[in-house]
Amino acid sequence: VDIPPLVLQEDPTTCWFSPTCGGRGRCRSGFCHCHDGWWGWGCHRSAAYQPATPGTVPDLRSKTRLRIYIYELPWDIAFPFEVQEEIYTRDNIYTGYEQFMQYFLMDESVRTENPYEANLFYVPALAYFYAENVRNSQWQIKSVIDHVRQKFPFYNRSSGRDHFVFMPGDRASCHSDRWLQDGIIKVVHFGMQKKNLTWLGIENKDYGCIQNKRDLVVPSRSVNTGPLLPNVTTPYYQWLVSNRGYDGNRTLLFFFAGGVGDGEYSGGVRLVS
Template structure:
């Protein structure tokens, strides 16, 4: 709720929306006047965020089938336990015939498709190369053995890329440098829309190709711990998001953080020096703070269930997987990353469930968090539990990706013809899709 100061004394009266006249003499000069709130608008199309059960469009997505001509690396070696496995999760959701996303969006007929998903698992290739084959500073000839044959097949053997020059194609790039891992071949898929975990407003030397705002779509990072059955948040929290283990079912840890910070210096490029404050200023020794480089999964899940706030300072990139662990367990994220583009900002009100602290104010972190009233904290906690979790891979990620595809591809008049005469129409009134919020 906004408040404003009383105007100069020359103004005699103000009207509240109840119709009552307010005498200025009743208020000392400079005292805020809080008006009655506006009634809810009757026009849903004028609200924001808009209800997710009313889709912007219902496109059909064709997922390219695996083909030996797409390279020797297909799905032989799946690395599911990495922070870059979002490509595998999202691909499996579209390929699973029992998935609501498959039923809603997928077509097996490319002539009926509005979009084409390239099943590129570049992060999986690199993780297998580095983690299992031990090539820490090598890419196992990825461009030669995987990217080149894949794009040769799509661009030379099939007609769909060429009819739109790739503008209706989607490809995964969930690693820190996105397409920059492919220096000699990335030009071949630049026209496609990247699904990337890197959202960054800053213009740096590689910025225009790492993430392109309004061309690429920022998606959540993968964090597999909450996806494991034994660490399912439902085993630690009740249906309102309160911990099951504490004596009063209230969160008794003020601030939680797990990650690198003890060896970080103020002048380091890593985290822009922000993480140095956690140790240097003694935040890790304050009452109510739980900070560590690492915890066992079981211990971490217990701590997450008890924490009120979770720190999310930038690392090498502005985003951090910690945010998604916090959201899964109902923890209010404290984002310290100037210039970050969060996933699905056009549909999700991040301000309602996060605390944002700029780098210039990071040294006041404890003061800022302690100044938040219990009522304001509870509003943010409820927003995490009720709304933010819709972004998780276990909830509505694909619905939100599709909303971004609709915005990017179709004009506000309601219809945009695609190559080959295909089109998708907006329909706010007559169609509803299954989302976890409205159809649990």
């Protein structure tokens, strides 16, 4: 009996960072296999730069134009699908970093292929694939930073102050070591800055988890592709604002008197729900 060969269909979502590989390649098993002349995460690069004088670090940064460089990391340093099946997961709730990567690779007005002219450096540690939403992602980030320190001169130049990394998850950088909290810019979904915190076992008593003047708190994902408010609700909210928040048609008061168990779960955020 002749058995037809098994044909595996590639799923472009495995290349979530660039499902079409920028039209310059094809997604295969989580990698963008690029056409000749192109390379990088989403086949978005066509050039590489090195200083005219070996061993120097030219400073071509502009004071009037923002340019961001993304590090190209080998698969054994940061890979979208971690091999440890008991740890790996992917949750649509925490896809903010995925959406950032997709838009960033297409934004040639900000993204630069020349690291010597970059004002900021994006470190795509892909921490969620290694730590999920509640584990401490600092070990994966430390591994990536060690690689960047050894292979590139830019992190050491600024001690990481012009580098940023996503730390998705419920507690973000709250349990990170102090060197990580004080150095690289962290993009998080949970931002807590307060002195002498006594909950969550936070060791940083100076400011807790982040510093608002340096780190950035962003939504865990974007669910809207249109206006911030749906068109059908916009008129009502405008009317509600003009009426100082009072709606005479609403006469019932809802009050929840139940319990939520562990008050530290999700940083206590769910207590308000």
